[in-house]
Structures are given as structure tokens and as C-alpha cells.
Amino acid sequence: MAIIFSRHARRQMKWRRVSEADVVSVIGAPDRVEQSRDERINAYKSLGGRLLKATYVEEEANIVVITVIEKESV
Secondary structure, eight states, X not given: OEEEEOHHHHHHHHHHTOOHHHHHXXXXXXXXXXXXXXXXXXXXXXXXXXXXXXXXXXXXXXXEEEEEEEEOOO
């Protein structure tokens, strides 16, 4: 399954200094997953002292990353 990054996701990754490898790690082996609206999935993972959230949707043979956010660790 290929991972495709939306323009918005790429912009957020650049601003937050999150690499594609980080996002692949969040989606591939999340610490927590929850359903969002419109069939979207939120995946969370703690990486290097940062809690990252990737929101994505599964479409046919692809995963489309909608946005990437750095959350405050709890």
C-alpha cells in the first residue's frame, strides 16, 4: 500500500520538522489509533520525546495522509 502525502500534510511536516519516515512509523506502528470523521483515522505515536498525530484515509490501494500534528505529551 503506497502512502501519498497531501499538500497540506507536506506543509505541516515542513513547519513541524517531521520527516516522511516519522509519518510512516506513526501509521505503520502507532501507539494509539482512533476513528475520526468521514472515515478518517487518527494515529498517534511518541517519537523522540514528541507525540505525533497523523490523520489519514485509506483509499483503494493507497493511504492518503491528510495532516500531521505535534501534540503535547501527557
